[in-house]
Amino acid sequence: MSSYIGINKDDGFVGRKTETGDANTDSCAGFDPGNREGAPLSVPAVARRILTLMTSGRRLLAGSAVAGTLAALLALSPYLAAALAFVELTSPNPNSDRLLVIGLAGVAGLIGRHVFFGLSTALSHLIAFRVQKDLRLRLAAKLSRVPLGWFDDTAKGRVRSILLDDVEATEDGIAHLIPETSAALLAPLLVLVALVVVDWRLTVLTLVPMVVGMWLLGRLLKSGEGPTRDYIEIQARLAETTAEIADGLPTVRLFDQAEQATQRAFDMFALMTRFSNDWMRDAVVPGGLAQILLSSHLLVVAPAGLLMAAAGEVSTATLAVFLALALGLGDIFGAIQGISHRVMRQVQHLDNIESILSLPEMPESATKGTIGPAAVELDQVGFAYGKRAVIDGVSVRVEPGRSLALVGPSGSGKSTLVRLVARFLDVRSGAVRIGGVDIRDMSAEDLHARLAVVFQDVFLFAGTIADNIRLGRADASDADIIAAAKAARAHDFISALPNGYDTLVGERGHGLSGGERQRISIARAILKDASILILDEATAFADPENEAEIQTAIAELAHGRTMIVIAHRLHTITHVDEILVLDQGRIAERGRHDDLVAAGGLYARMWAAHQAVRSYRHASRGN
Amino acid sequence: MKLLSFIWAHLGAARGKFVLSLVATLVEGLAAAVPAAAVGLGLVRLAAGDATPSDLLPYAGAVVAAFVVRTLALRVAWSAGFQAGNTATETVRRRLIQHMRAVPLGVLVRWRPARLATLVGEDGRWINECSTFTLHRILAGAVAGLVLFALAALFSPLVVAVMIGTLLVALVVHQPIVRVVARVLATRSRFITDLNHRIGEYGEGIAVFRMFLRKGEALAQFQDVVEGAYQLMRRNTPRLVAMQEANALLLSLGVPLALVAVALSGGGAGSPPEAMVALFLAIAAQTAWTSAVIKQALIFRLGEQARCGMEAFFAEPVLTGSRRDFADTLDVRANQVSFAYGKDGRTAVEHVTFTALRGTVTAIVGPSGAGKSTVLALLARFYDPAGGSIRIGGLDIAEADPARLQALISVVDQNVHLFRDTLRTNILLGDPGADDARLKAVVTAARLDELVAALPHGLDTRLGDGGRTLSGGERQRVAVARALLKNAPIVVLDEATSAMDPLSEKAIQDAVAALESGRTVIVVAHRLHTIAGADQILAMDRGRIIERGCHDELLARGGLYAGLWAAQQRASGWRLR
Numbered sequence A: 001m002s003s004y005i006g007i008n009k010d011d012g013f014v015g016r017k018t019e020t021g022d023a024n025t026d027s028c029a030g031f032d033p034g035n036r037e038g039a040p041l042s043v044p045a046v047a048r049r050i051l052t053l054m055t056s057g058r059r060l061l062a063g064s065a066v067a068g069t070l071a072a073l074l075a076l077s078p079y080l081a082a083a084l085a086f087v088e089l090t091s092p093n094p095n096s097d098r099l100l101v102i103g104l105a106g107v108a109g110l111i112g113r114h115v116f117f118g119l120s121t122a123l124s125h126l127i128a129f130r131v132q133k134d135l136r137l138r139l140a141a142k143l144s145r146v147p148l149g150w151f152d153d154t155a156k157g158r159v160r161s162i163l164l165d166d167v168e169a170t171e172d173g174i175a176h177l178i179p180e181t182s183a184a185l186l187a188p189l190l191v192l193v194a195l196v197v198v199d200w201r202l203t204v205l206t207l208v209p210m211v212v213g214m215w216l217l218g219r220l221l222k223s224g225e226g227p228t229r230d231y232i233e234i235q236a237r238l239a240e241t242t243a244e245i246a247d248g249l250p251t252v253r254l255f256d257q258a259e260q261a262t263q264r265a266f267d268m269f270a271l272m273t274r275f276s277n278d279w280m281r282d283a284v285v286p287g288g289l290a291q292i293l294l295s296s297h298l299l300v301v302a303p304a305g306l307l308m309a310a311a312g313e314v315s316t317a318t319l320a321v322f323l324a325l326a327l328g329l330g331d332i333f334g335a336i337q338g339i340s341h342r343v344m345r346q347v348q349h350l351d352n353i354e355s356i357l358s359l360p361e362m363p364e365s366a367t368k369g370t371i372g373p374a375a376v377e378l379d380q381v382g383f384a385y386g387k388r389a390v391i392d393g394v395s396v397r398v399e400p401g402r403s404l405a406l407v408g409p410s411g412s413g414k415s416t417l418v419r420l421v422a423r424f425l426d427v428r429s430g431a432v433r434i435g436g437v438d439i440r441d442m443s444a445e446d447l448h449a450r451l452a453v454v455f456q457d458v459f460l461f462a463g464t465i466a467d468n469i470r471l472g473r474a475d476a477s478d479a480d481i482i483a484a485a486k487a488a489r490a491h492d493f494i495s496a497l498p499n500g501y502d503t504l505v506g507e508r509g510h511g512l513s514g515g516e517r518q519r520i521s522i523a524r525a526i527l528k529d530a531s532i533l534i535l536d537e538a539t540a541f542a543d544p545e546n547e548a549e550i551q552t553a554i555a556e557l558a559h560g561r562t563m564i565v566i567a568h569r570l571h572t573i574t575h576v577d578e579i580l581v582l583d584q585g586r587i588a589e590r591g592r593h594d595d596l597v598a599a600g601g602l603y604a605r606m607w608a609a610h611q612a613v614r615s616y617r618h619a620s621r622g623n
Numbered sequence B: 001m002k003l004l005s006f007i008w009a010h011l012g013a014a015r016g017k018f019v020l021s022l023v024a025t026l027v028e029g030l031a032a033a034v035p036a037a038a039v040g041l042g043l044v045r046l047a048a049g050d051a052t053p054s055d056l057l058p059y060a061g062a063v064v065a066a067f068v069v070r071t072l073a074l075r076v077a078w079s080a081g082f083q084a085g086n087t088a089t090e091t092v093r094r095r096l097i098q099h100m101r102a103v104p105l106g107v108l109v110r111w112r113p114a115r116l117a118t119l120v121g122e123d124g125r126w127i128n129e130c131s132t133f134t135l136h137r138i139l140a141g142a143v144a145g146l147v148l149f150a151l152a153a154l155f156s157p158l159v160v161a162v163m164i165g166t167l168l169v170a171l172v173v174h175q176p177i178v179r180v181v182a183r184v185l186a187t188r189s190r191f192i193t194d195l196n197h198r199i200g201e202y203g204e205g206i207a208v209f210r211m212f213l214r215k216g217e218a219l220a221q222f223q224d225v226v227e228g229a230y231q232l233m234r235r236n237t238p239r240l241v242a243m244q245e246a247n248a249l250l251l252s253l254g255v256p257l258a259l260v261a262v263a264l265s266g267g268g269a270g271s272p273p274e275a276m277v278a279l280f281l282a283i284a285a286q287t288a289w290t291s292a293v294i295k296q297a298l299i300f301r302l303g304e305q306a307r308c309g310m311e312a313f314f315a316e317p318v319l320t321g322s323r324r325d326f327a328d329t330l331d332v333r334a335n336q337v338s339f340a341y342g343k344d345g346r347t348a349v350e351h352v353t354f355t356a357l358r359g360t361v362t363a364i365v366g367p368s369g370a371g372k373s374t375v376l377a378l379l380a381r382f383y384d385p386a387g388g389s390i391r392i393g394g395l396d397i398a399e400a401d402p403a404r405l406q407a408l409i410s411v412v413d414q415n416v417h418l419f420r421d422t423l424r425t426n427i428l429l430g431d432p433g434a435d436d437a438r439l440k441a442v443v444t445a446a447r448l449d450e451l452v453a454a455l456p457h458g459l460d461t462r463l464g465d466g467g468r469t470l471s472g473g474e475r476q477r478v479a480v481a482r483a484l485l486k487n488a489p490i491v492v493l494d495e496a497t498s499a500m501d502p503l504s505e506k507a508i509q510d511a512v513a514a515l516e517s518g519r520t521v522i523v524v525a526h527r528l529h530t531i532a533g534a535d536q537i538l539a540m541d542r543g544r545i546i547e548r549g550c551h552d553e554l555l556a557r558g559g560l561y562a563g564l565w566a567a568q569q570r571a572s573g574w575r576l577r
Helices: A043-053 A058-074 A077-090 A096-143 A158-198 A200-223 A225-254 A258-295 A298-310 A316-329 A339-357 A414-421 A444-450 A465-470 A478-487 A491-496 A514-528 A544-558 A593-599 A602-614 B002-047 B053-102 B105-110 B113-120 B122-155 B157-211 B215-252 B254-264 B272-294 B297-314 B372-379 B402-408 B423-428 B436-445 B449-454 B472-486 B502-516 B551-557 B560-572
Strands: A014-016 A376-385 A388-398 A403-407 A429-434 A451-454 A532-536 A562-566 A578-583 A586-591 B332-340 B347-356 B361-365 B387-392 B409-412 B490-494 B520-524 B536-541 B544-549
Touching: A043 A158, A043 A339, A058 A096, A058 A158, A077 A096, A077 A316, A077 B002, A077 B254, A077 B272, A096 A158, A096 A339, A096 B157, A096 B215, A096 B254, A158 A200, A158 A316, A158 A339, A158 B157, A200 A225, A200 A258, A200 A298, A200 A316, A225 A258, A225 B053, A225 B105, A225 B113, A225 B409, A258 B053, A298 A316, A298 B002, A298 B053, A316 B002, A376 A414, A388 A403, A388 A414, A388 A429, A388 A562, A388 A578, A388 A586, A403 A414, A414 A532, A414 A562, A444 A451, A444 B157, A451 A514, A451 A544, A465 A478, A465 A514, A478 A491, A478 A514, A478 A544, A514 A544, A532 A544, A544 B560, A578 A593, A578 A602, A586 A593, A586 A602, A593 A602, A602 B502, B002 B053, B002 B122, B002 B272, B002 B297, B053 B113, B053 B122, B053 B297, B113 B122, B113 B297, B122 B157, B122 B272, B122 B297, B157 B215, B157 B254, B157 B272, B215 B254, B215 B272, B254 B272, B332 B372, B347 B372, B347 B387, B347 B536, B347 B544, B361 B372, B372 B490, B372 B520, B402 B409, B409 B472, B409 B502, B423 B436, B423 B472, B436 B449, B436 B472, B436 B502, B472 B502, B490 B502, B536 B551, B536 B560, B544 B551, B544 B560, B551 B560
Parallel strands: A403 A562, A403 A578, A451 A532, A532 A562, B361 B520, B361 B536, B409 B490, B490 B520
Antiparallel strands: A376 A388, A376 A429, A578 A586, B332 B347, B332 B387, B536 B544
């Protein structure tokens, strides 16, 4: 029976909660390709990790396992009822009242089985949902404390997928893996104990095929290891190759080289077929015997038992009960099929979650001392990613209301430097001071209240345009918002939208152009009214109409503020107070535009290139 | 069964193996039921009294024989099944790749690469599971169940009637339960989509919220969302579990109810041993059914989903056309071209008409969303126009051999795809047969010399994963180098808009200049000064060409272009402070 519980992308369907109690080989899961890893992937190890992540509900989870075990035991009731009925029917005077009681007891047992199974499922899921909630809240709280720079260095979508998918996947671990594995191991164990009490000789006979099957499986796992590994590897390579073909198909087609690319895929598919057939021949088919043995509890005990009964060694009634229970045991490994695969997946998900929970946090401090006017001072600032120095000994001071431009080739450290000023990252050496106070001795509130940062990339959350602008200042009135939008040259296009300021934006809202989004972010910054402004090439949008508007908006925003700007279009910074030319993390040159051009160094070369770019013409009649 | 016929259609010569595997699975299913039946009959024989061990040998032997048959049958079933299923899977995957090659490139914009990769890889795996294993189990399980029930009916019609009756009731009750569950799930998944969306937004937006000192608020909102999701799940869980278990209970009640029926019908009065044998057989039948249908349901469903996705992709029409008789002039003529994305999407371009003579430069300008890039996409036949036609060298490109057409056009835009291979291989994509001298020449012309010199293994340095990653400007120049090698007479350019340092920008322009020289150029330009010398400029707005002419003519007209030009002149004189 498939279960309906749990959030899942495809309509809320959640993995198999497998039932015990049938004697069929119904998958090749004994040769689950994940089955070859060692101890760290064991169920207990994963269970321990999951239990460590759980702050509550451990006892309830044990309850779920107990209920699951009871359910598994009660699942034997129809078999037991059949055996008792048989005893009754073959007795000298069968009594139909007793038969009725047996039948009704069977019905009651089944009802009990489903009640307990339901209880186990419901309990384990309720716990899982609560743990997921707690995990998400812990992750969210953690994300509010990690260095902001971490977000820049982390692939887009990774945070989202950990918060959503990895946390989601713990459901399998909490709600299924722990209680189901416990029940799948406990129930047969209890039945075996009962069987030993009834007749130990028959119990031993029952165990024979199982033991042989497990021994065989163990041996085959070793001998099938090679082909299994090949098969897993080719699966991974197939995924990689197809992803690359799909990504690159437009490109290869434009160059009419599709033949070449598809041939690679075809070769891969052929290899896949070959490896899969090898795997089948060397691992799966030999494993079939083991699989059948593992579920053929009757194989030895039935023939032997029948002969023993005929010889008077056991009573027919005992044998009947015994055989019915052995039949009912079914595929006792059914419930834990494919478990290593699932365990492996759990490990990946847990790793991802813990990778965030274990991030170093940005040390928080209350503000020490009094923050003076908005001067920004970098004092022998150094920063490195691992061992690779990105910023080395940079010192500069921007007086309140003055402007500094950072220029340099890509990779010269411009972006890192402004991120150090905004404390997305902490300096490795030296210090950044604002208003005379080291920003590490400043509360996040005091720091961010003084800074407005305008990036090329603009984040709009799901909500109205007004809400998005109001991010700049929570208590802004509608009039404030419109004023900020007007100053940011955004009012006209906003008013032209069907719902004006109430238009929904964000991922699923109205699509705005890059230039329009940029102006909304400028409106936010205007509303925020911070004394220091950081611009990361915010004028880059080339759509000519937008460009002029954004420039006007930025001029409005920049008025009277201390400003640090990263610029590629050098003509826009010819009037700033100081230009810092960075090369490989060091200051290569510094000064005002005219002096730098005259000096004939890196800046002069960049300026010459910029001039050439500005006078470029596409080939034409004139040429 | 759509999945079965889908797989059948891709089996080819392996159909025999597939059928053999089906039969062997059926034999295996029937053999699996023998031990239970033999035990039942043996017990009946024992109960009859006076049995000697030799009387019971046939029953004992049957259990062992069934085991042997089962093992052999499974061997055949898996061998043949794997071979057949692997063949079918390979055929399906090849067909998917072939179809990717044949559809208009525009389709590949709708079918994102990740989706297509899933179709081939992950979905291919489910087709593989279903064609090697799952379908066999379902079909064989169903047939084995029927056979066993029929046998049971020979012994006791009453037992079988009760069990089938129970199953029927279960099926009848199942329908409304499924409907209720579907309704609950539909409501829930609507909520969940929204909640997931907001959870993701927190992850992506927290950095910005923190900068605006709204971290507390964002956390509180996130808390609400997560709490809401939790409450929703909590409320629904008991209901869903109850329905699920009620359904499962009904399916399993057959055996004890049959016992009750036997008791009520007079117990010992009838022929008890027959009733018992029937019961054993019926248990086996039910096991065969449930294990086949229920345990394989999930995989079957995944296989069915995979099939739906594949069929939907196969339903995308392919590019047609076989004519190759382009006139040598290779003039490009668009005549009343119209196009809309999607079925009822907004018209992207409308009545676009222009001519680009061989060797001239045509520039397309206009505000964002004007349809500039769509015109380029139509020229390169990423899509076929909904109305009008584009002719190259007099030949309607919708009737042209797609491969021949591609050879005439080089496209350089902002999306440069690099393969995880060496820089050399990546450039040689333009012409795999190019010799070293030509390769060196295009590397120089595309201003890649400095990069090649800086790379640890020069042209043989691996790019991407684990290898070296290239900057945006370097990627652009690789694209130009490829196009130079390809040496197509028509060049379609979509200029990058992102910011780049002046040295990179200059290098790209030098590379582009080399590519443009002597070719027909159609360029979407953002910096108007670069097209001041173009032969013709098409100014677009809302999908239409509203002005055309050379730079001076358009300035004199004082319309859209003149407005854009003025804005840009203002912008280019702008200084910070």
